[in-house]
Amino acid sequence: MTNSPLTPGVAPGRLPAETLAANFSDKAPAYDPHEAMVAADRCYFCHDAPCITACPTTIDIPLFIRQIATGTPEAAGRTIFEQNILGGMCARVCPTENLCEGACVREAAEGKPVEIGRLQRFATDSLMAQGGHPFARAPETGKRVAVVGAGPAGLAAAHRLAMKGHAVTVFEARGKAGGLNEFGIAAYKSPDGFAQDEVDWLLSIGGITVETGKSLGAGLTLDGLRADHDAVLLAVGLAGVNALAAEGEDVDGVRDAVDFIAELRQAGDKAALPIGRDVVVIGGGMTAIDAGVQSKLLGAENVTIVYRRGPAAMGASRREQDLATSKGVRIVHNAAPVRVIGNGTVREIEFAYTSPTPQGLALLDETFRLKADQVFKAIGQVLDGAPEALARDGRKIAVTGAGRTSLPGVWAAGDCAAGGDDLTVTAVAEGRDAAEDIHATLMAG
Amino acid sequence: MANLATSFLGIRSPNPFWLASAPPTDKEYNVRRAFEAGWGGVVWKTLGEEGPPIVNVNGPRYGAIWGADRRLLGLNNIELITDRPLEVNLREIKAVKRDYPDRAVVVSIMVPCNEEAWKAILPLVEETGADGVELNFGCPHGMSERGMGAAVGQVPEYIEMVARWCKAHTRMPVIVKLTPNITDIRYPARAAKKGGADAVSLINTISSITSVNLDSFSPEPSIDGKGTHGGYCGPAVKPIALNMVAEIARDPETAGLPISGIGGVTTWRDAAEFLALGAGNVQVCTAAMTYGFRIVQEMISGLSAYMDEKGFASVDDLVGRAVPNVTDWQYLNLNYVTKAEIDQDLCIKCGRCYAACEDTSHQAIAMSPDRVFTVKDEECVACNLCVDVCPVEACITMRQLPKGAVDPRTGATVGDYANWTTHPNNPMSRAAE
Numbered sequence: 004m005t006n007s008p009l010t011p012g013v014a015p016g017r018l019p020a021e022t023l024a025a026n027f028s029d030k031a032p033a034y035d036p037h038e039a040m041v042a043a044d045r046c047y048f049c050h051d052a053p054c055i056t057a058c059p060t061t062i063d064i065p066l067f068i069r070q071i072a073t074g075t076p077e078a079a080g081r082t083i084f085e086q087n088i089l090g091g092m093c094a095r096v097c098p099t100e101n102l103c104e105g106a107c108v109r110e111a112a113e114g115k116p117v118e119i120g121r122l123q124r125f126a127t128d129s130l131m132a133q134g135g136h137p138f139a140r141a142p143e144t145g146k147r148v149a150v151v152g153a154g155p156a157g158l159a160a161a162h163r164l165a166m167k168g169h170a171v172t173v174f175e176a177r178g179k180a181g182g183l184n185e186f187g188i189a190a191y192k193s194p195d196g197f198a199q200d201e202v203d204w205l206l207s208i209g210g211i212t213v214e215t216g217k218s219l220g221a222g223l224t225l226d227g228l229r230a231d232h233d234a235v236l237l238a239v240g241l242a243g244v245n246a247l248a249a250e251g252e253d254v255d256g257v258r259d260a261v262d263f264i265a266e267l268r269q270a271g272d273k274a275a276l277p278i279g280r281d282v283v284v285i286g287g288g289m290t291a292i293d294a295g296v297q298s299k300l301l302g303a304e305n306v307t308i309v310y311r312r313g314p315a316a317m318g319a320s321r322r323e324q325d326l327a328t329s330k331g332v333r334i335v336h337n338a339a340p341v342r343v344i345g346n347g348t349v350r351e352i353e354f355a356y357t358s359p360t361p362q363g364l365a366l367l368d369e370t371f372r373l374k375a376d377q378v379f380k381a382i383g384q385v386l387d388g389a390p391e392a393l394a395r396d397g398r399k400i401a402v403t404g405a406g407r408t409s410l411p412g413v414w415a416a417g418d419c420a421a422g423g424d425d426l427t428v429t430a431v432a433e434g435r436d437a438a439e440d441i442h443a444t445l446m447a448g
Numbered sequence: 449m450a451n452l453a454t455s456f457l458g459i460r461s462p463n464p465f466w467l468a469s470a471p472p473t474d475k476e477y478n479v480r481r482a483f484e485a486g487w488g489g490v491v492w493k494t495l496g497e498e499g500p501p502i503v504n505v506n507g508p509r510y511g512a513i514w515g516a517d518r519r520l521l522g523l524n525n526i527e528l529i530t531d532r533p534l535e536v537n538l539r540e541i542k543a544v545k546r547d548y549p550d551r552a553v554v555v556s557i558m559v560p561c562n563e564e565a566w567k568a569i570l571p572l573v574e575e576t577g578a579d580g581v582e583l584n585f586g587c588p589h590g591m592s593e594r595g596m597g598a599a600v601g602q603v604p605e606y607i608e609m610v611a612r613w614c615k616a617h618t619r620m621p622v623i624v625k626l627t628p629n630i631t632d633i634r635y636p637a638r639a640a641k642k643g644g645a646d647a648v649s650l651i652n653t654i655s656s657i658t659s660v661n662l663d664s665f666s667p668e669p670s671i672d673g674k675g676t677h678g679g680y681c682g683p684a685v686k687p688i689a690l691n692m693v694a695e696i697a698r699d700p701e702t703a704g705l706p707i708s709g710i711g712g713v714t715t716w717r718d719a720a721e722f723l724a725l726g727a728g729n730v731q732v733c734t735a736a737m738t739y740g741f742r743i744v745q746e747m748i749s750g751l752s753a754y755m756d757e758k759g760f761a762s763v764d765d766l767v768g769r770a771v772p773n774v775t776d777w778q779y780l781n782l783n784y785v786t787k788a789e790i791d792q793d794l795c796i797k798c799g800r801c802y803a804a805c806e807d808t809s810h811q812a813i814a815m816s817p818d819r820v821f822t823v824k825d826e827e828c829v830a831c832n833l834c835v836d837v838c839p840v841e842a843c844i845t846m847r848q849l850p851k852g853a854v855d856p857r858t859g860a861t862v863g864d865y866a867n868w869t870t871h872p873n874n875p876m877s878r879a880a881e
Contacts, residue, residue, distance in 0.1 A: 044516035047839050050799030112796040112840060
């Protein structure tokens with residue numbers, strides 16, 4: 004190995020292969036069966052349990068935990084999948100401290116919730132390891148549904164529609180299905196190809212065709228889809244990225260964090276990925292954390308996440324923030340980028356401190372500079388390429404009820420639809436509910 | 449520090465914690481380790497008559513019930529009495545007693561139900577210097593099929609007869625160990641007393657099948673696909689044992705008969721409860737088999753601290769203190785009216801009290817949309833189920849209504865002590881005065 008964290012500039016292979024392998028292994032290893040039994044026993048089987056209410060997909064959590072505790076983890080898995088067919092991925096990526104575990108009465112009682120996320124993983128892994136598929140399709144209805152986007156919302160919808168007996172075609176812009184599960188989350192949350200395994204398992208219900216390399220504007224039109232199908236569901240996510248609005252940002256070394264994360268997820272050999280010695284991430288959400296932590300894990304010497312507001316306003320959960328700092332990432336709050344410095348390639352980035360005012364954030368006069376070989380922008384994604392014919396709600400597609408858009412026969416779900424909180428689990432819930440609404444609509448008519 | 453020394457039937461021991469007749473007391477090696485660990489006494493594992501020793505199964509002897517994290521709650525065994533030659537046991541008993549003169553060594557015996565058999569073995573035991581004998585009329589498995597153990601303990605006449613033989617043929621104190629596998633424990637206890645026994649010890653194990661293997665359909669523990677009725681012990685049996693000890697302690701016919709309490713004693717607290725219900729000492733087995741002999745140190749420190757706190761100078765100050773408070777249902781105060789009360793600061797909003805009360809009891813707990821749980825006094829019968837299912841200690845308590853208060857459920861005014869015997873609904877009621 005010739006490079007190290009001290010190698011100047013942007014360089015690959017800063018860490019030995021075994022260190023990289025360890026860094027990108029499973030963040031939270033699976034329970035062994037005894038651990039799962041002990042963890043399950045802590046559940047109080049609450050009446051009208053707050054954890055269920057806190058789950059966007061309304062999984063019957065006390066029931067599945069009791070099923071684990073009584074030695075039937077496969078039954079527990081089925082309980083989960085009935086509500087959330089991507090329960091395996093959600094077990095890995097949900098910010099549970101803000102959802103089920105945050106609502107757990109043991110959090111109130113002793114600050115230590117039942118580890119619902121890890122139990123869910125134990126249950127879903129157990130059922131998936133059994134092979135086969137737990138659900139069967141209803142008889143064919145003869146109805147055809149197009150789903151645009153093979154992310155969590157689209158996949159959840161496709162599965163539910165296929166289960167109801169409809170013929171589903173999923174169109175995906177990228178080369179493979181999975182959406183943000185495959186391209187948008189940190190590698191250590193979904194190691195060993197889990198995202199693709201989950202997609203394959205989900206599709207094994209049958210009745211779903213996936214066509215990759217196709218999106219609205221690239222081979223597809225909404226009118227064409229409507230003409231060929233009984234219903235259309237748009238689950239296209241947020242393909243656009245916000246700009247920094249900082250002077251000089253169009254230089255080499257400044258890029259979107261989502262692209263970096265996608266590249267990293269698809270990389271066969273992490274040692275081949277170039278990373279800066281000094282990395283600056285701008286933003287405060289999960290994407291910023293994933294980019295910052297993974298930069299550090301690749302061997303960057305200094306990684307700084309800079310967020311324009313305070314810790315409480317960060318989109319990333321407290322647990323995610325703690326993860327970042329535990330890996331040696333520094334988080335700077337209340338500072339916004341004003342200028343990227345560098346002659347063709349980024350060298351430094353200048354920030355101004357901020358102060359909240361009733362009119363919004365004000366930039367203070369005091370500034371500071373951070374050395375930067377790479378700058379990752381993680382300041383939010385925006386809807387891109389959605390048909391103009393659809394009414395908007397803010398910058399997203401307007402929906403009423405379970406994802407109905409302003410056009411008859413067209414539904415929208417997931418991040419592209421207004422409402423929700425841009426979580427995988429919310430996308431799954433919206434996809435599932437839109438599918439139910441599509442089914443009800445098609446069968447009524 | 450309180451003095452834990454006890455004298456049970458004149459048998460002195462530095463503390464009231466004895467090891468029960470069972471696998472831990474089968475050999476000199478184990479018993480020496482027990483005494484080094486601090487046990488006050490042992491009841492040596494049951495000796496049989498001279499001749500070819502008993503044989504045991506060569507597969508599993510124990511089955512278990514577990515709580516979370518494999519915490520052992522109940523144990524069942526199908527082991528028989530000692531399977532070592534009588535003379536070996538006698539030699540070892542003698543050696544141990546010689547080296548530990550301050551500890552109690554009582555020897556458990558089980559021989560066929562004829563006078564000659566008992567007459568033959570008693571002098572042999574006496575010769576070891578042992579402090580007393582315990583007649584094993586309790587084992588529910590194996591030996592009972594051969595007319596010994598529980599087969600004797602289930603027939604009061606036999607108990608009386610054998611106890612009398614033993615008293616006639618030894619100067620040692622005689623303790624009769626009772627089986628709980630009987631409808632009314634007072635009858636065998638009375639028989640033991642009538643036969644002249646100096647004390648009773650109880651309970652022996654309870655006939656049980658711990659579980660069934662749902663693949664092989666064999667009861668556990670499984671011996672080549674078959675199981676048998678074993679003896680159940682451990683923490684799970686404590687309430688049954690306490691009940692039987694109390695029955696004997698408050699029975700006028702056996703009142704004052706010394707009792708050695710056995711059955712699920714796991715901590716100092718369990719031991720103190722047996723003592724309070726009239727046991728003069730306790731015998732322990734499953735807890736030692738689960739955790740090893742060192743647990744006696746916790747029992748010693750715990751009981752000692754408790755006695756200091758209460759100002760009890762000796763164990764005798766504690767023995768029997770709860771007996772007067774064990775009574776018949778008919779004498780319970782029907783004017784003791786309580787209502788459940790939920791401490792909202794301690795409540796973690798799990799709703800278990802609500803589910804229990806709403807589904808299975810009296811619909812006396814209200815739940816608000818924001819999960820505040822409150823007791824409806826006009827419905828609450830004070831059953832205590834909410835207290836029992838609440839995961840937070842002291843979150844739900846029972847509040848006593850003062851005399852003169854009106855119970856919103858019945859509309860009746862709380863009065864002085866009154867019980868069923870004088871209640872107007874009782875057809876047998878006797879007028880007060």
